[in-house]
Amino acid sequence: MDSHAANPSVPASTAPADPRKNLVGLSREALLAEMAVFGAEPFRARQLWHWIYHRGATDFALMTTLAKTFRERLAEAYAVRRPEVSRALASVDGTRKWLLRFPDGQEVETVHIPEEDRGTLCVSSQVGCTLTCKFCHTGTQRLVRNLEPAEIVGQVMVARDALGEWPSPAEDRQLTNIVLMGMGEPLYNYDAVATALRIVMDGEGLSLSKRKITLSTSGVVPAIRRCGSELGVNLAISLHAVSDELRDELVPINKNYPIAELLDACRTYPGSSNARRITFEYVMLKGVNDSPAEARALVALLRGIPAKVNLIPFNPWPGAPYECSTRAAIKAFSDIVFEAGYSSPVRTPRGQDIMAACGQLKSDSVKKRRSELLKEQEAAALS
Ligand code: SAH
Ligand code: SF4
Numbered sequence: 001m002d003s004h005a006a007n008p009s010v011p012a013s014t015a016p017a018d019p020r021k022n023l024v025g026l027s028r029e030a031l032l033a034e035m036a037v038f039g040a041e042p043f044r045a046r047q048l049w050h051w052i053y054h055r056g057a058t059d060f061a062l063m064t065t066l067a068k069t070f071r072e073r074l075a076e077a078y079a080v081r082r083p084e085v086s087r088a089l090a091s092v093d094g095t096r097k098w099l100l101r102f103p104d105g106q107e108v109e110t111v112h113i114p115e116e117d118r119g120t121l122c123v124s125s126q127v128g129c130t131l132t133c134k135f136c137h138t139g140t141q142r143l144v145r146n147l148e149p150a151e152i153v154g155q156v157m158v159a160r161d162a163l164g165e166w167p168s169p170a171e172d173r174q175l176t177n178i179v180l181m182g183m184g185e186p187l188y189n190y191d192a193v194a195t196a197l198r199i200v201m202d203g204e205g206l207s208l209s210k211r212k213i214t215l216s217t218s219g220v221v222p223a224i225r226r227c228g229s230e231l232g233v234n235l236a237i238s239l240h241a242v243s244d245e246l247r248d249e250l251v252p253i254n255k256n257y258p259i260a261e262l263l264d265a266c267r268t269y270p271g272s273s274n275a276r277r278i279t280f281e282y283v284m285l286k287g288v289n290d291s292p293a294e295a296r297a298l299v300a301l302l303r304g305i306p307a308k309v310n311l312i313p314f315n316p317w318p319g320a321p322y323e324c325s326t327r328a329a330i331k332a333f334s335d336i337v338f339e340a341g342y343s344s345p346v347r348t349p350r351g352q353d354i355m356a357a358c359g360q361l362k363s364d365s366v367k368k369r370r371s372e373l374l375k376e377q378e379a380a381a382l383s
Helices: 002-006 028-038 042-055 068-077 149-163 186-201 221-231 244-250 259-267 292-302 327-339 370-382
Strands: 084-090 096-101 107-114 119-122 177-180 213-217 234-238 278-284 307-313
Touching (some): 177 186, 186 370, 213 278, 278 327, 307 327
Parallel strands (some): 119 177, 213 234
Antiparallel strands (some): 084 096
């Protein structure tokens, strides 16, 4: 299967494509409209929603609150589809990774990280990423496309299938939190991410609260405010450097939206408060951004923003141009940030044996030229 992904001339599958429309990924309003055209009452659409997102049903025949003839008609016209799981891996530390394949042969990765008091699903928003942060494996993937809402929500549903969490449990869940920290820049695919998150947050379905969802961005400033006011999810910013000169090099989107503009957007992020702080991610690169002077500069930059700092030891990948900072350097950096009054945990790398840690996700899918997509996304972010 992987050899197919590496070679775009090989078709993804020889099975004939299913022409039926997928109901997964339609917003509540879109499902209502779809059912109205299909001749079904609004309460039928609500029942369907419950079966799809609360019960996890994929077979209309099992949706027993719907009349048999209606179920049969639905099954002729529609499907409730999951992305195909082309590989499932489990780490010695309990982390699980699923490689998902879509009908066009494109692939993304989704990771579940169990901890004592929570279980976090790391969700992808694009195949690859149009940005090229120098320390990130996803950024080296040659070509890219946006994921559709169904492909984003589908990651959550695949995880729920594998964890056996249907119907959506009210408590004692293994999937309690979602972070948009997988492959891709979520704010360059805002509309699809927003539709998918609204489905995920719906209380009559998957039912994950906005307080349990964190969107991580490299800093698409124009979309940050929209994200806060329309979705209200937690925000994480991939800062990684305290000067524009270095950030231009590490996180190239900084050339469009430099540090001062980015921090301004954070200062006014709707919904942030001392109880709901913005997370600043900072990857620790040996001899590059890890000096005590940079820790002090970081603290000065964050003044006035309800913030916490998440230090991420650099996770290496084959051919990466950096090394991880020493433990001593990370400790010294963390101490300075902590003493200035900010929480500064060092993120423990998880799932390293299955290449599931931050920044290691990459598949060999190929589609649109990076430059073409980047232009479209820039235009959309500014609109
Ligand atoms: N595109 C978004 C979300 C995905 S990346 C963003 O950049 O924020 C999730 C986090 O992993 C980001 O903070 C990213 O900078 C970090 N990251 C990328 N590559 C890494 C690596 N090799 N080691 C550690 N963290 C990495
Ligand atoms: Fe894209 Fe984020 Fe990786 Fe940068 S760190 S290349 S924005 S996925």
